[in-house]
Amino acid sequence: MSVSVRHKVHEYSVTVSQSARDELILNHLWLVRHLVGKLAARLPPGVDVDNLESAGLLGLVEAAQRFDTNRGVDFKAFAALRIRGAMIDEARRNSPLPQELLQYVKLVSRAQERLTPPITIEALAAETGLSEDQVLDALAAIPLTQVKSFDPAADELSQITEDVSSSAMEREDEWRLLADAISSLPERERLIVTMYYKEDLRLKEIGEILGLSESRVSRLLTAAQFQLREYVMER
Numbered sequence: 324m325s326v327s328v329r330h331k332v333h334e335y336s337v338t339v340s341q342s343a344r345d346e347l348i349l350n351h352l353w354l355v356r357h358l359v360g361k362l363a364a365r366l367p368p369g370v371d372v373d374n375l376e377s378a379g380l381l382g383l384v385e386a387a388q389r390f391d392t393n394r395g396v397d398f399k400a401f402a403a404l405r406i407r408g409a410m411i412d413e414a415r416r417n418s419p420l421p422q423e424l425l426q427y428v429k430l431v432s433r434a435q436e437r438l439t440p441p442i443t444i445e446a447l448a449a450e451t452g453l454s455e456d457q458v459l460d461a462l463a464a465i466p467l468t469q470v471k472s473f474d475p476a477a478d479e480l481s482q483i484t485e486d487v488s489s490s491a492m493e494r495e496d497e498w499r500l501l502a503d504a505i506s507s508l509p510e511r512e513r514l515i516v517t518m519y520y521k522e523d524l525r526l527k528e529i530g531e532i533l534g535l536s537e538s539r540v541s542r543l544l545t546a547a548q549f550q551l552r553e554y555v556m557e558r
Contacts (some may be wrong), residue, residue, distance in 0.1 A: 462549055
């Protein structure tokens with residue numbers, strides 16, 4: 324094959340690849356808006372939603388550029404992690420938390436260091452003198468006070484199992500443990516976790532189904548995530 328022919332083949336391959344990436348981006352713009360809606364409802368008031376969406380779009384573009392069709396991975400799942408990670412990093416950089424909430428975060432973080440696992444929301448409230456709702460608001464805000472970038476290799480649920488040493492169990496066992504943890508949740512929290520992660524519903528939609536406010540659903544989801552993490556860490 325001559326140099327000129329090889330060049331034309333390479334040029335065609337690049338064009339096709341770019342075309343495929345553009346199609347992935349255009350076909351998944353809805354996913355950015357969907358994830359913005361899910362995430363924004365769980366962040367403190369005052370978060371700039373437009374900035375979140377812009378960050379999410381950059382995450383989608385990066386996902387399309389890095390996606391490898393030969394790995395047999397679903398692009399939606401692959402992109403969702405990177406979109407969400409980009410939005411969380413944006414929230415950390417440009418969405419300062421209210422001073423009162425930062426104080427709650429400090430109290431709860433210190434209480435977690437003092438208390439003996441497994442820790443409960445009730446124990447944190449008793450230790451800090453905060454209400455249970457204030458404790459839950461602090462737990463939801465803690466990820467936004469961390470300077471490290473979001474790890475796109477793990478979402479909120481899989482990150483719970485990442486807290487357990489990977490050498491202690493195989494990945495399949497970790498997910499089995501997480502399934503047991505979900506089964507141990509009170510019925511309402513178990514329903515919320517299922518609808519939020521498996522059914523991919525927004526907090527507002529879950530609230531309409533369960534007859535709860537969006538803020539209440541957010542706090543119950545935070546409580547469920549905390550209970551799951553404590554369950555897994557103790558096994």
